[in-house]
Amino acid sequence: MQGAPGCCCHGVHGARGSGHPVSGMGGIVRRRLPDEGVEVMRVVVVGGGIGGLALGSGLRRAGAEVSVFERDTDVRATGGYHITLDGRAQEALRGLVAPEIVERMLASGSALRLRDPDAFWDRRGRVLGYGPELRDDPSLDIDRITLRALLAEAVGADLHLGKVVSGVGYDGDGAPVVSFEDGSSVTGDLVVGADGAHSLVARFLAGGPTNAPAGIVGFSGRTSVGNLSAGERERLGTRSGLVVGPRGAALYLGFLDPVGNAVLDRPELRASVTTGPTFIWGAMFPDTSATGALRKLHGSALRAALVARFGELGWSSQVLEVLEAADPATVAAFRFNAASSRARDLAPWGAGRITALGDAVHATPPTAGMGAGAAIRDAADLVERLGHSSALVPAVAAFEAAMRERGAEVLAAAMGPVRWILFTDTVAGAALTRAATPVLAAAARARGLR
Ligand SMILES: Cc1cc2nc3c(=O)[nH]c(=O)nc-3n(C[C@H](O)[C@H](O)[C@H](O)COP(=O)(O)OP(=O)(O)OC[C@H]3O[C@@H](n4cnc5c(N)ncnc54)[C@H](O)[C@@H]3O)c2cc1C
Incomplete structure (x- = not known):
C-alpha cells in the first residue's frame, strides 16, 4: 500500500529493534540500530476521529512514521456538533499540532x-x-467538524480516508497486523485503536465490548x-x-x-x-x-x-x-454509550504492541463535555511516553495505566448527570x-x- 507502513516490520522489539533512542526532538521515536543507523518507529492508527488524528499529528511531529486509517471518505461530511476543550486538552494539543494550527483552532473556538x-x-x-x-x-x-478538519490537515498525507479496518492481530513474527475490508493489510511496530465507542481494536484486546448503552x-x-x-x-x-x-x-x-x-x-x-x-x-x-x-x-x-x-x-x-x-x-x-467509571475495569488487557485510546477504551457520554479532551490527552501522553522510553511495551503499559485513571475521572464526571436524569x-x-x-x-x- 502506498504511503502506508510496509509489510516488513522493523519493530523496536524485533531482533533489529533493540537500538537506543537517538533523537532529542521531544525525545521521540527515532532509534539507532547497532548496524544500520537510524530506524523510525512505524505506528498504524485505526480511526481518524478526534483522538486518532491528534495522535497521528503528534507522532508525525515527533518523527515517527505514522499512518491513520479512517473509514469515512471526507472528514467534514460526517457531522457532529460541538466539542468542549478544557485547559488540559488545549495544553495537550499545543504539543501535538503545529502552532499555526493551534492558532486557527483558537480563532475558530468560542x-x-x-x-x-x-x-x-x-x-x-x-x-x-x-x-x-x-x-x-x-x-x-x-465545532467537531472544524476541529476534525484542522487535525486532519495536521496529519496531511498520512491520513488514509475510505479505509475500513476489518481485523487486527499478530503475524507469525509477532508483529501487529491490521487488515482492511478491501483485502489489503499493513503491519507496524505499534497499532493504536482510536476507532471510537464501537472499537474493533479494543474488542480484540478485551475479548468483548468495552462499553454498554x-x-x-x-x-x-x-x-x-x-x-x-x-x-x-x-x-x-x-x-x-x-x-x-x-x-x-x-x-x-x-x-x-x-x-x-x-x-x-x-x-x-x-x-x-x-x-x-x-x-x-x-x-x-x-x-x-x-x-x-x-x-x-x-x-x-x-x-x-x-x-x-x-x-x-x-x-x-x-x-x-x-x-x-x-x-x-x-x-x-x-x-x-458508557464504559465503566472504575479505573481497573478500563483497558482490561496486558500491554503489548496493540493498544487503544479515547472512546475505544473509555467511551464517555457527552454530559460532561470531556470525552474528546480525554482522547486528545491520551494521544499526547502516548507520544510523550513513546519518546521517553527505549522499550515500547513498558511505554505502552505506563500509558495504559495513566489512561485508566484519566478515563475513570471523565466517566465519573459524565455519569453524574446520566444517573441523575435516570433517577428522575x-x-x-x-x-x-x-x-x-x-x-x-x-x-x-x-x-x-x-
Ligand atoms: C460522527 C460523530 C459525531 C460526533 N459528534 C459529537 C459531538 O457533537 N459532541 C461530542 O461531544 N462528541 C461527539 N462525538 C464523539 C466524540 O468525537 C468522541 O467522544 C471523542 O472525540 C473521542 O474521540 P475518539 O477519537 O476516541 O472517537 P471518535 O471521535 O468517535 O472517532 C472514531 C473514529 O474511528 C473511525 N472508525 C471506527 N471504526 C472504524 C473502522 N473499522 N475502520 C476505520 N475507521 C473506523 C470512525 O469513523 C471515527 O472517525 C461524535 C463522534 C462521531 C463519530
Missing part, C-alpha cells in the same frame, strides 16, 4: 470566559440556579439565536444550561459563538462551521421502546416528535421554542422532581435570580 454562567431551569423555564462565573475558565467550544437516548440540533423570539433570546442570554423535568426528560443547551466570542480575535484564521451565536441542544430521554421509536425519524418529523414528547411531559412551549426554531436538517439522534424516571425521583423544582424556583426568585 470562549467560555465570555459566556454568562451556566443555568439550571425547570420545565416551565423558571431559573433554579446558576453555575459559577466563567471569566477565569480557559475552556473553549469548537448508558440507558439514555439523545437527540441534537442547532438553533441560530437569530431564529428565536426577542423574549426567548433575553431569557436564555449567552449561557449554556440544563432544563430538567420528571420522567427522565432533560434538555441541554450549549451556547457558542465562534465569531462574537472567539478565543483568538483573528477573523482571517477562522474556520468555524458555526457562523454566529447558536444554541446546540441535546434532548435526553430514558432508553425505552417509545423513545427508541423516535430514532427512526429525521429532520422536521423528528423535531416535531421531540416537541410533542416534551409537551406530553408538561414542558412549556416557551422552553420548547429553541427546539421548534432549530434547523431541521441538523436534528438527529445520537448514542449514549423512577417513581421516587419523578415525585421528588415535581415537588422540589417549584421550591427551588421560588427560592431562586427570592434571591433575585431571573
